[in-house]
Amino acid sequence: MVPEAEFRSYYGQPVIKSPVWHEPHMPAYLYLGGLSGAAAVMGVMAGLSGRDRLALTSRVTAALGATAGAAFLVAELGRPERFLNMLRVFKPTSPMSMGSWILAVHSGLTAVAAAPVLLATRPASRIAASLPAAVTASLPAAVTASLPAAVTASLPAAVTAVLPAAGDAASLASGVTGPLMATYTAVLLADTAVPAWHEAHRELPFLFAGSALAAAGAAGMLATPRAQAGPARAVAVLGAALETAAGAVLESRLGLVGEPYHQGRAGRLLRAARVLTAGGGLLAAVAGRGRVLTALSGLALTAGSLVTRFGILEAGRASAADPKYTVVPQRRRLEGEGRAPARAPARMWP
Amino acid sequence: MAERMGFFTDTSVCIGCKACEVACKEWNDIPDDGFVFRATSYDNTGSLGASTWRHVAFIEERSRVPADQDRDGDDGSGGIEGWLMSSDVCKHCTHAACLDVCPTGALFRTEFGTVVVQADVCNGCGYCVPACPYGVIDRRERDGRAFKCTMCYDRQLGGLEPACAKACPTDSIQFGPLDELRARAAERVERLHGEGRPEARLYGDSPDDGVGGAAAFFLLLAEPEVYGLPPDPVVTTRDLPAMWRWAAGAALSLVGAVAVSFLSGGVLPGEGATGRTGARGRRGGWRR
Known part of the structure; x- marks a missing residue:
């Protein structure tokens, strides 16, 4: 337990402003960006090792994650119609500028990578097989059979010939943008005056990388036949382990500034996330045995990754709202450097 | 580039009249920021924000001696030792976090060395809001964009001083070239010390601090955190x-x-x- 810190403030008001980002937009974007980034890397590895079915799932997951994430990001803006202003400048001092470029390139690449596997180059039966059973069941068989054929017929032969090669190249490139996509959001949060985020700039990237791996592994497990989902299960297990370890280091290292991570609503969310992630990870290790285990594990990991992001946002809000977290570490820093008197004069003004 | 301009806010002569708040609102045509009775002091404005670019902090400091043992305790002051007043404003930092992290280039540095948001470029991403170590800039939710003090960029372009400084009846808010203001502030704090007020100290004047020095700096009569200011702010991008x-x-x-x-x-x-x-x-x- 951290001893109660003595400090002064202006009527207990916060010194800094709380993040204005809304729920669920911001945490959903963090989750989807991570999901897409890690899935893109899985897509590359699956392709290189000849696992077509897992490559298909991963590429589609990466494309859908990036697209949906971008939609949440635009909806979060105060002026959504001006979202293209993000690409007016290329600004290395702004993680959001770098992130916008990463997202723009990554979403483009993942879309191109997913296009051929969804459209022209595969027989309809394989497309249908790739969809979750619930989706397939809800569509008339005639539709699932005829849609891809119709699309293929409407494309010039030249395009259908080029698409697979372009898709493979784009998938390879998304193996570079993916890891950036999954981790830049940690820098985005850390590069603020919010003490709980700023001081966590070492652990947050690893926490987010683990969360992204767990999310993408879970998606791979849920949407790939069990016999071919082995690597996805391994990714999920490693991701859950990384997320759990990074979270533990974060909470033990930060001391006073880390309080918001285990108190109040943020604490409850993050405890729930830890149980879901660790439980899902353990289940994933044995999930090859059965359908129910796989579903339980995949859903727990997905929920864990999502709840982690909500918890991190909430911890940042709590950290900004209490002046203690801003004033006390700064005061200690000043006193440690001998730049300020340790004690104020007894009578402060006449 | 023109000379770097700044504000020197000498809180030892601030009378808490809030003329600066009103002048700022009037000149910049800022919408109301809510009519809230805060019940803490004579300050019902609260803090700087998207629609508050000058904020007069008002502190009623209680005596450290319990009221019933205080020799002055029977004068009806209820143990109130004194008042502190200070007009807060955007610091226009040398190393400005809001400017560094703005992804659209809406925030820019003017020829006067100040930091200004271009309202026609800002897309309301909100990143500058938690980046500011002083909690100055904010997003106006009804509008969607971020706003803060411009040090009256338009008035400066016309050769006028900012509205708050113009309206200040005691010259607590002084506007001018930053070098001149720093020299004047050093003299002032020296004089106050000579008059037996050792608690007078400058805040934000040093180019060696975590933001490289502020263009809007202050003479304070208590620790910065008493006024709601961070004691040792650091630009967040230093660790980027x-x-x-x-x-x-x-x-x-x-x-x-x-x-x-x-x-x-x-x-x-x-x-x-x-x-x-x-x-x-x-x-x-x-x-x-």
Whole structure:
């Protein structure tokens, strides 16, 4: 337990402003960006090792994650119609500028990578097989059979010939943008005056990388036949382990500034996330045995990754709202450097 | 570039009249920021924000001696030792976090060395809001964009001083070239010390502080946090290179974790045959 810190403030008001980002937009974007980034890397590895079915799932997951994430990001803006202003400048001092470029390139690449596997180059039966059973069941068989054929017929032969090669190249490139996509959001949060985020700039990237791996592994497990989902299960297990370890280091290292991570609503969310992630990870290790285990594990990991992001946002809000977290570490820093008197004069003004 | 301009706010002569708040609202045509009775002091404005670019803090400091033992305690002051008043404003930092992190280039540095938001460019991403170590800039939710003090950029372009400084009846808010203001402030704090007020101190005047010095700096009569100011603010982007290095490490770990998962064949308990599609798949890569 951290001893109660003595400090002064202006009527207990916060010194800094709380993040204005809304729920669920911001945490959903963090989750989807991570999901897409890690899935893109899985897509590359699956392709290189000849696992077509897992490559298909991963590429589609990466494309859908990036697209949906971008939609949440635009909806979060105060002026959504001006979202293209993000690409007016290329600004290395702004993680959001770098992130916008990463997202723009990554979403483009993942879309191109997913296009051929969804459209022209595969027989309809394989497309249908790739969809979750619930989706397939809800569509008339005639539709699932005829849609891809119709699309293929409407494309010039030249395009259908080029698409697979372009898709493979784009998938390879998304193996570079993916890891950036999954981790830049940690820098985005850390590069603020919010003490709980700023001081966590070492652990947050690893926490987010683990969360992204767990999310993408879970998606791979849920949407790939069990016999071919082995690597996805391994990714999920490693991701859950990384997320759990990074979270533990974060909470033990930060001391006073880390309080918001285990108190109040943020604490409850993050405890729930830890149980879901660790439980899902353990289940994933044995999930090859059965359908129910796989579903339980995949859903727990997905929920864990999502709840982690909500918890991190909430911890940042709590950290900004209490002046203690801003004033006390700064005061200690000043006193440690001998730049300020340790004690104020007894009578402060006449 | 013109000379760097600044504000020197000498709180030892501030009378808490809030003329600066009103003048700022009037000149800049800022909408109301709510009519809230805060019941803490004579301050019902609260803090700086999207629609509050000058904020007069008002502190009723209680005596450290319990009221019933205080010799002055029977004068009806209820143990109130004194009043502190200070007109807060955007600091227009040398190293401005809001400016650094703005992804659209809406925030820019003017020829006067000040930091200004271009309302026709800002897309309301909100990143500048938690980046500011002083909690100055904010997003106006009804409008969607971020706003803050411009040090009356338009008036400066016309050769006029900012509205708040113009309206201040005691010259607590002084506007001028930053070098001149710093020299004047050093003299003033020296004089106050000579008059037996050792608590007088300058805040934000040093180019060696965490934001490289503020263009709007203050003479305070108590610790900064009493006024709601951070005691040792640091521009958040100072650690950005380190942050990217840690993120790069995490990104590589992610790649490594995926590679290990695939190269190990995804063999976990319960794993039957691997998911490979056969010789054709291995040989031909992913192109079927």
